[in-house]
Amino acid sequence: MSKRLETEVWALDRCCGCGDCIALCSKGVLHNGPEAPILEKRQKNLGLSHTTLDTCTFCPRFCEMGCPRMEEEWAALEPWRVVSARTRPIGAIMAGGVPAGEPGDVIKRLLVAAMAAGLVDGAIVSDVDPWTLQPQLKVATTVGEVVDTLGTPYLWAPTLTAMNEAVYELGLQALAVVGTPCVSQGLRKLRAADNSRLDPYKKALRLSIAEFCTGVYKPDLTIDALVEKMEIGRHAVKRLEASPRDGLLTAVLWDGTTRTLPLSEVEGLMRLGCARCDDYVGESADIAVGTVGAKEGYATLIVRSQAGDTCLRAALNMGLLEVSDEVDLAALNMASREKDRRQRAQAFDKLTMMMLDALAEPLKRAEVKKAFIRLYDKSEGKSARALLEEENCNVTCGQC
Numbered sequence: 259m260s261k262r263l264e265t266e267v268w269a270l271d272r273c274c275g276c277g278d279c280i281a282l283c284s285k286g287v288l289h290n291g292p293e294a295p296i297l298e299k300r301q302k303n304l305g306l307s308h309t310t311l312d313t314c315t316f317c318p319r320f321c322e323m324g325c326p327r328m329e330e331e332w333a334a335l336e337p338w339r340v341v342s343a344r345t346r347p348i349g350a351i352m353a354g355g356v357p358a359g360e361p362g363d364v365i366k367r368l369l370v371a372a373m374a375a376g377l378v379d380g381a382i383v384s385d386v387d388p389w390t391l392q393p394q395l396k397v398a399t400t401v402g403e404v405v406d407t408l409g410t411p412y413l414w415a416p417t418l419t420a421m422n423e424a425v426y427e428l429g430l431q432a433l434a435v436v437g438t439p440c441v442s443q444g445l446r447k448l449r450a451a452d453n454s455r456l457d458p459y460k461k462a463l464r465l466s467i468a469e470f471c472t473g474v475y476k477p478d479l480t481i482d483a484l485v486e487k488m489e490i491g492r493h494a495v496k497r498l499e500a501s502p503r504d505g506l507l508t509a510v511l512w513d514g515t516t517r518t519l520p521l522s523e524v525e526g527l528m529r530l531g532c533a534r535c536d537d538y539v540g541e542s543a544d545i546a547v548g549t550v551g552a553k554e555g556y557a558t559l560i561v562r563s564q565a566g567d568t569c570l571r572a573a574l575n576m577g578l579l580e581v582s583d584e585v586d587l588a589a590l591n592m593a594s595r596e597k598d599r600r601q602r603a604q605a606f607d608k609l610t611m612m613m614l615d616a617l618a619e620p621l622k623r624a625e626v627k628k629a630f631i632r633l634y635d636k637s638e639g640k641s642a643r644a645l646l647e648e649e650n651c652n653v654t655c656g657q658c
């Protein structure tokens with residue numbers, strides 16, 4: 259097993275649940291777990307003796323190569339273009355005949371344009387099982403499948419575990435992946451990995467699209483809490499939507515009505531790794547889409563690469579999207595300040611690691627002391643609450 263993943267990611271509740279390590283594991287011994295992947299234990303039985311095998315012998319540690327949490331710090335990709343975008347009415351298909359500015363609708367149009375233009379031959383998207391409301395990962399290979407996706411980015415699913423189905427089972431050669439910003443970080447890390455065994459994934463990955471994110475919720479517990487607090491039957495709910503802008507979680511029911519719940523009431527159900535996240539606006543994605551900073555009725559769309567730019571141009575040329583240059587950049591900057599706060603949380607994680615090391619190696623204690631003073635000096639004696647108020651923090655990660 260990768261000791262580094264275990265001690266630096268899982269043990270510190272830093273796993274974002276992207277699923278990259280599970281997809282890349284050469285021996286298929288990593289499986290989904292509630293807060294972090296679980297390593298399968300294999301045993302050898304000889305007569306009455308049982309030996310636990312080291313399943314990871316001779317593996318070059320592919321799991322580490324894709325893990326976004328193994329990167330000390332992520333430098334944001336420079337934005338090429340920042341616009342407000344909404345869907346254009348195109349009759350009866352896709353979001354009906356009225357313009358829509360929901361990030362999910364804008365992302366669907368981008369995918370449709372990318373497929374129609376031959377830029378991609380499939381996309382990993384999240385869908386919802388209509389009976390259980392559980393999130394499901396889907397590899398969509400047709401425009402129809404993209405349009406039919408209900409997708410909720412707010413209920414956690416390990417997105418990148420679907421890469422093997424896309425690359426090996428379906429043989430896709432130009433893949434788009436839609437996910438949270440940490441999923442785009444995982445893809446960026448994979449693209450930069452220097453191991454030829456990972457080439458099939460790297461060659462297939464063409465486009466990463468991230469939806470702005472302040473945290474994802476554990477599906478089972480959240481659905482149960484919703485049903486209980488809203489007093490509605492599980493089968494009455496068509497989909498869930500979270501809006502950090504309004505601080506509300508909304509259940510859209512099959513009869514067309516909606517019920518809402520303050521996000522603060524379910525914040526304890528957020529994945530622990532989200533409290534260690536340093537990317538809110540998809541700084542590693544080819545295209546990021548979200549509500550922050552957008553003109554009324556639109557979504558903010560940030561293009562950060564040639565692939566993203568080509569995709570947006572295709573959507574505009576096909577008349578699937580319309581854009582405006584009107585974007586509230588101050589609001590976007592505020593989101594970046596949120597990143598600073600989370601980076602400090604990561605610095606404290608690092609200090610914890612150093613302290614653990616120093617228990618075994620006394621020579622490291624002076625180094626730990628210096629790091630401790632450096633970190634605490636930054637807060638200048640202010641309480642955590644004072645720091646948050648100063649930073650205008652309004653994000654409900656639930657971990658403060």
Ligand code: SF4
Pocket residue numbers: 259260282283284285286287288313314317318319320321322
């Ligand atoms: S070290 Fe190799 S076999 Fe072990 S979990 Fe990581 S990728 Fe899988």
Ligand code: SF4
Pocket residue numbers: 263267268272273274275276277278279280294295321324325326327444
């Ligand atoms: S962050 Fe992603 S790659 Fe890293 S341990 Fe968690 S699921 Fe695996």
Ligand code: SF4
Pocket residue numbers: 274438439440441471472473474531532533535536537
């Ligand atoms: S808050 Fe961060 S870690 Fe959590 S799902 Fe969103 S991007 Fe990933």
